[in-house]
Amino acid sequence: MIQLRELHKSYLVQGNNIPALMGINLSIKKGEIYGIIGHSGAGKSTLIRCMNLLERPTTGEVMIDGVDLTKLDDRKLQEQRRHIGMIFQHFNLLSSATVGENIAFPLKLAKRPKAEIKKKVDELLKLVGLEDHRDKYPAQLSGGQKQRVGIARALANDPKVLLCDEATSALDPQTTNSILALLLDINRKLGLTIVLITHEMQVIRQICDRVGVIDGGLIVEAGDVVEVFLKPKHPTTQEFVEQVADSHELREAVAYEKASGNRTIARVTFLGEQTYKPILFQTMQETGTVFSILQGTISRMKDTPYGQLVVELEGSAEQNSQTIEKLRQRGLEVEVI
Known part of the structure; x- marks a missing residue:
């Protein structure tokens, strides 16, 4: 056009x-x-x-x-x-x-x-x-x-x-x-x-x-x-x-948590119908990983729902890696920060 x-x-x-x-x-x-x-x-x-x-x-x-x-x-x-x-x-x-x-x-x-x-x-x-x-x-x-x-x-x-x-x-x-x-x-x-x-x-x-x-x-x-x-x-x-991601507050939270010890912090992105499914919770249950949410949002881009959660995984390095891999296998985007 x-x-x-x-x-x-x-x-x-x-x-x-x-x-x-x-x-x-x-x-x-x-x-x-x-x-x-x-x-x-x-x-x-x-x-x-x-x-x-x-x-x-x-x-x-x-x-x-x-x-x-x-x-x-x-x-x-x-x-x-x-x-x-x-x-x-x-x-x-x-x-x-x-x-x-x-x-x-x-x-x-x-x-x-x-x-x-x-x-x-x-x-x-x-x-x-x-x-x-x-x-x-x-x-x-x-x-x-x-x-x-x-x-x-x-x-x-x-x-x-x-x-x-x-x-x-x-x-x-x-x-x-x-x-x-x-x-x-x-x-x-x-x-x-x-x-x-x-x-x-x-x-x-x-x-x-x-x-x-x-x-x-x-x-x-x-x-x-x-x-x-x-x-x-x-x-x-x-x-x-x-502008729309509250990144300043996130950087402060990440810096604080990293200073507190050897923990894994990851950004998990849900897209489309994934946004409304308990994929994160189910995966954490399966792997026995304890986690906390540092930041999260659910919104839409035009007609597409999406969600982003920044989570802190408190398991061992091996356990955290296994959890991240399972999340990726289920179609989620996971970025270790």
Whole structure:
């Protein structure tokens, strides 16, 4: 659906070329929610704006549904952009227009008939839950309501792709959750391909299928969210995972327990239906191993339940090794810390 090939973007600053993106290669499947996560200045906003050529790449290809946008003239590019919706961090609504008028704006630009515009606006107001706010102005809306208007406006031309540029970073946590739930609902109802950039791992974990981690203008790690989240390889990815893993408290607990004697501390990961089965307890009973839980969580990544427990095994070295091997044989991921 979306393919970026050897994408480079540089800016001329005081006579010097400053690279923002360096050889980005990405493939995003039709109908998936793809997250791009990175720190401020990593290049993520530049990357997403290159996808609809709001920023024109210095070199490289931007293929959307088999069409290379970089090869199009202005008129054809404008036509292709109608198939690419975009929502922004700060909403970018017309302050002097009502909610209904904001949603209708791209349809008027496309010179659609009035009856068609009214019908489409009605449909979109219902989709985003703003039927009672049609005649209000942006100043009368909350941040979450403004973003819902932005989403409805981005969907007006029935796009194939929706680009989300930090769409939730100006919102409080509760409102963020409602907007993410709306995007997930839209993805499922419309089969829309969504590309979402953020600096929050919780956002990625909640609705994305796959993720790319960007650092210094490079994609440093990419893959299924479950795989990347549970087995982060690059230091930048590990930093983001720590946002939702209480790792500081864990490091203190591990340091304390290690200082107390020769004990084995392991992180046990459950995935899917394993999460709700007493595999750990049954294994410890079989091997006669005494254990204590230092840290634990059960959560979901989009539709996939998972759990992680950090446990201290208090048996002999041989007994602990046997226990770990049995856990692995039963399909659990076990990492000795």
